[in-house]
Every structure is written in structure tokens, then in C-alpha cells.
Amino acid sequence: xxxxxxxxxxxxxxxxxxxxxxxxxxxxxxxxxxxxxxxxxxxxxxxxxxxxxxxxxxxxxxxxxxxxxxxxxxxxxxxxxxxxxxxxxxxxxxxxxxxxxxxxxxxxxxxxxxxxxxxxxxxxxxxxxxxxxxxxxxxxxxxxxxxxxxxxxxxxxxxxxxxxxxxxxxxxxxxxxxxxxxxxxxxxxxxxxxxxxxxxxxxxxxxxxxxxxxxxxxxxxxxxxxxxxxxxxxxxxxxxxxxxxxxxxxxxxxxxxxxxxxxxxxxxxxxxxxxxxxxxxxxxxxxxxxxxxxxxxxxxxxxxxxxxxxxxxxxxxxxxxxxxxxxxxxxxxxxxxxxxxxxxxxxxxxxxxxxxxxxxxxxxxxxxxxxxxxxxxxxxxxxxxxxxxxxxxxxxxxxxxxxxxxxxxxxxxxxxxxxxx
Ligand code: C2E
Ligand code: CA
Ligand code: CA
Numbered sequence: 001x002x003x004x005x006x007x008x009x010x011x012x013x014x015x016x017x018x019x020x021x022x023x024x025x026x027x028x029x030x031x032x033x034x035x036x037x038x039x040x041x042x043x044x045x046x047x048x049x050x051x052x053x054x055x056x057x058x059x060x061x062x063x064x065x066x067x068x069x070x071x072x073x074x075x076x077x078x079x080x081x082x083x084x085x086x087x088x089x090x091x092x093x094x095x096x097x098x099x100x101x102x103x104x105x106x107x108x109x110x111x112x113x114x115x116x117x118x119x120x121x122x123x124x125x126x127x128x129x130x131x132x133x134x135x136x137x138x139x140x141x142x143x144x145x146x147x148x149x150x151x152x153x154x155x156x157x158x159x160x161x162x163x164x165x166x167x168x169x170x171x172x173x174x175x176x177x178x179x180x181x182x183x184x185x186x187x188x189x190x191x192x193x194x195x196x197x198x199x200x201x202x203x204x205x206x207x208x209x210x211x212x213x214x215x216x217x218x219x220x221x222x223x224x225x226x227x228x229x230x231x232x233x234x235x236x237x238x239x240x241x242x243x244x245x246x247x248x249x250x251x252x253x254x255x256x257x258x259x260x261x262x263x264x265x266x267x268x269x270x271x272x273x274x275x276x277x278x279x280x281x282x283x284x285x286x287x288x289x290x291x292x293x294x295x296x297x298x299x300x301x302x303x304x305x306x307x308x309x310x311x312x313x314x315x316x317x318x319x320x321x322x323x324x325x326x327x328x329x330x331x332x333x334x335x336x337x338x339x340x341x342x343x344x345x346x347x348x349x350x351x352x353x354x355x356x357x358x359x360x361x362x363x364x365x366x367x368x369x370x371x372x373x374x375x376x377x378x379x380x381x382x383x384x385x386x387x388x389x390x391x392x393x394x395x396x397x398x399x400x401x402x403x404x405x406x407x408x409x410x411x412x413x414x415x416x417x418x419x420x421x
């Protein structure tokens with residue numbers, strides 16, 4: 001059947017929708033009426049299934065790129081919504097590799113079962129061959145599935161064995177260069193691979209949902225170390241001048257987890273830390289994933305007094321709507337703009353514009369990735385309140401962080417010895 005792919009299809013009773021052996025180009029969602037799926041013709045027809053409203057059919061040939069394994073016709077007058085091969089393929093390519101692999105196996109088994117029951121031999125197809133001898137695409141899928149499963153299992157073991165550690169990077173009030181606080185950055189002390197950066201494992205943790213458990217660990221660790229960090233700050237008036245804060249990176253999965261605000265509240269109560277000393281850092285893409293649940297969780301956290309920072313500002317969707325609807329208290333300008341600021345007038349203008357925007361709505365800006373004193377000075381002149389970057393200090397373990405706080409002297413130019421990230 002040919003049809004307009006942009007419209008619903010009305011198929012009168014008896015219409016052939018597709019025939020066995022044809023290439024599959026569309027699947028169909030049934031909004032009303034019933035269709036039947038069958039093998040053979042005329043008297044020797046074998047009906048495999050009858051499908052009705054709320055169901056989809058014709059998806060198999062698209063999922064595994066094989067010809068139609070059966071025919072379909074309308075049993076009643078039907079209204080169908082076609083879903084094109086491109087629409088399905090796109091969704092499939094965005095899917096988790098393990099799920100994609102499972103889907104391929106289920107499809108192949110289904111076709112084999114049908115072939116056995118009907119006494120037909122299944123046509124050879126890449127989906128049926130073991131992935132190790134299949135097409136490069138199937139092989140890549142298989143490798144990706146293995147990699148995801150292995151890293152995920154290793155991460156779980158790392159949680160059990162206590163292989164994670166928090167590093168801390170100073171955030172500085174520009175001008176006098178006093179210590180305003182720190183950002184907690186996770187590291188994985190892998191038994192064979194040494195220190196693994198979060199860029200390698202946080203994306204896997206996000207995909208598998210394991211990030212929720214990692215955040216729970218980060219928060220319990222923050223509860224353990226934050227009193228010590230704050231005390232060190234209070235003991236050195238030349239460093240901070242006022243109580244410091246700690247920034248923690250959280251993911252969209254955390255915000256979607258209904259117990260998240262309660263979990264943070266419980267950690268703060270247990271440790272006696274005032275919520276004002278904790279800041280949650282979230283990226284723009286995290287906010288876009290599930291804006292409604294993110295808003296609920298962030299409002300609860302903000303109402304209790306915590307700060308909320310937008311991380312990597314300017315690199316994500318930069319939808320300004322969340323600045324008016326969400327309780328944002330800080331913008332962190334991405335390192336990309338800071339890095340190019342001294343050579344590219346355009347990047348400098350972008351920073352200036354972000355500073356003006358933040359000023360208008362009354363929230364401070366942290367410039368990320370400051371590596372040179374010239375950058376720090378230029379940003380201070382532009383009115384940027386806070387800075388963070390290797391110029392002030394690399395992320396460092398707790399002991400070095402405490403030593404840094406004790407030795408910090410805001411009246412001196414930064415002569416911070418930096419530890420390895
Ligand atoms: P981020 O939140 O944007 O963190 C800043 C990153 O920039 C850190 O990388 C930091 O080491 C690096 N950085 C800081 N100053 C400079 C500089 O002057 N120059 C350069 N080139 N880089 C600088 P890191 O620690 O590897 O973290 C990477 C990302 O991993 C973080 O980006 C954050 O998105 C994520 N992440 C880190 N810790 C956690 C965590 O505990 N939970 C979650 N969910 N994500 C985390
Ligand atoms: Ca961050
Ligand atoms: Ca950032």
C-alpha cells in the first residue's frame with residue numbers, strides 16, 4: 001500500500017497493508033479498527049495474530065532490516081498512523097547498546113520460532129548471525145554493549161570497595177582573591193588504571209542510572225569532610241573572611257529521584273551543616289531532560305537555603321526561560337569562553353553579556369577555567385565576582401586542600417602550588 005506518510009491512513013476492511021517478502025518501510029500504530037497478520041494466501045492462510053487499537057504492527061521488518069515476514073490486512077475499517085523507517089532507525093540509534101543487542105536477539109528468536117512453527121526456513125540475515133561474525137555495525141553494537149556492561153559492573157564494584165575519592169578545587173572571590181569555597185570533583189582510584197577522571201565514567205553512570213548511587217556516596221562524603229574544610233577556613237582569617245561553601249555536581253537522574261531533596265536534608269541535619277554552605281551544580285542539558293521534576297527538586301532544595309548554580313553556562317541549550325522559572329543563584333561561565341577571552345573579542349563580549357545579564361537578575365557569576373593571572377585580572381575588571389581554575393589551584397585531595405586553606409593569604413598574589421588533577 002502506498003500512502004502519504006504525513007497523514008493518518010484510513011484503511012477500509014479488507015485492504016492489504018503489506019505482503020510477505022516486501023521490504024519494510026513503515027510500521028503502523030492502530031488508533032481504531034483491527035488488522036490481522038498472516039502467512040500464505042487464500043485457503044492455506046495461517047493467521048499469526050490479530051492486533052487492535054493501541055498496538056503497533058509492521059515494526060519487525062524495520063527493526064532488523066529483513067523483508068516482511070508476514071502479510072497484514074485490515075479486518076475492519078481502520079485508522080492507522082504510519083511510523084517511517086527513518087523515525088524508528090533514529091530512535092534505535094539513540095538507544096542504549098545493551099537494549100539494542102537484546103532487541104536484535106529477541107527479533108531473531110521470534111523469526112526463528114515463526115519459521116519453525118510454519119515449517120519455513122528463515123532467510124539468512126545479519127541479525128541472526130552471531131554478532132562476532134556479523135556486519136561491522138552489529139559488531140560495533142556488540143562491543144559497545146560489552147564496554148557499557150563491563151564499566152557499569154566495575155563502577156558498582158568501585159562503590160562497594162570504596163575506590164572513589166573527592167578532590168576539591170578552590171573557587172575564589174576575584175580582586176582580593178579570598179577563598180569563597182570549593183567544588184567537589186570525584187575521582188576513581190582504579191586498582192590497575194590509577195586515577196580515572198570523571199569524564200570517563202560519569203557518562204556511563206548516567207546512562208545506567210548508577211549515578212544516583214554515586215551522588216549518594218558524594219553527599220555522604222561531603223557530610224564527612226565539609227565541617228573540616230569550614231573549620232580550616234574559620235581558623236585562617238586571611239583566607240576566607242567568611243564561611244565557605246562547597247559545590248557539588250548533580251545529574252538529572254538525581255533530580256528525578258523523589259527521595260533526593262530528603263536525602264540531602266538528612267545529610268545536612270546529621271552533620272549540622274547549614275544549607276547555605278552547600279551549592280548544587282547542574283548543567284543546562286540536565287535541566288532540559290526532565291524540566292518538571294528538576295524544578296520540583298530544585299525548589300525544595302532552594303527553599304531550605306541551598307544555592308543552585310548553572311554549570312557550563314553558554315554551552316548547552318542556554319534557554320533563558322529557566323533563569324526566570326528556576327531558583328538559580330549562580331551562573332558558572334564555561335571554560336571555553338574564558339580560554340578564548342584574551343584573544344577573541346567575540347568571546348570577551350559573550351562574557352560581558354553574561355555578566356550584565358546575571359547582574360540584571362541579581363546573581364553572581366563564577367568564571368571557570370582561569371589558567372593565567374591576565375585572565376583573572378581582566379575578569380575582575382569586568383566585574384566578575386568569582387573565579388575558578390588552575391591559576392588558583394587544581395583539584396586536590398582533602399589533606400592538600402586543608403593545607404591550601406591554612407596557607408592561603410589573600411593579600412599575596414596567587415603562589416599556590418598545584419597538585420595533580
Ligand atoms: P565541571 O563540573 O565543569 O568541572 C570542572 C572541570 O574542569 C573539572 O574537571 C576540573 O578539573 C576542570 N578544570 C578546572 N579548572 C581548570 C582549568 O583551569 N583548566 C582546565 N583545562 N580544566 C580545569 P574534572 O574534575 O575532570 O570533571 C569533569 C566533569 O565531570 C565535571 O565538569 C562534572 O561535569 C563531572 N563531575 C565531576 N565530579 C562529579 C560528581 O561528583 N558527580 C557528577 N555527577 N559529575 C561530576
Ligand atoms: Ca561543576
Ligand atoms: Ca563547569
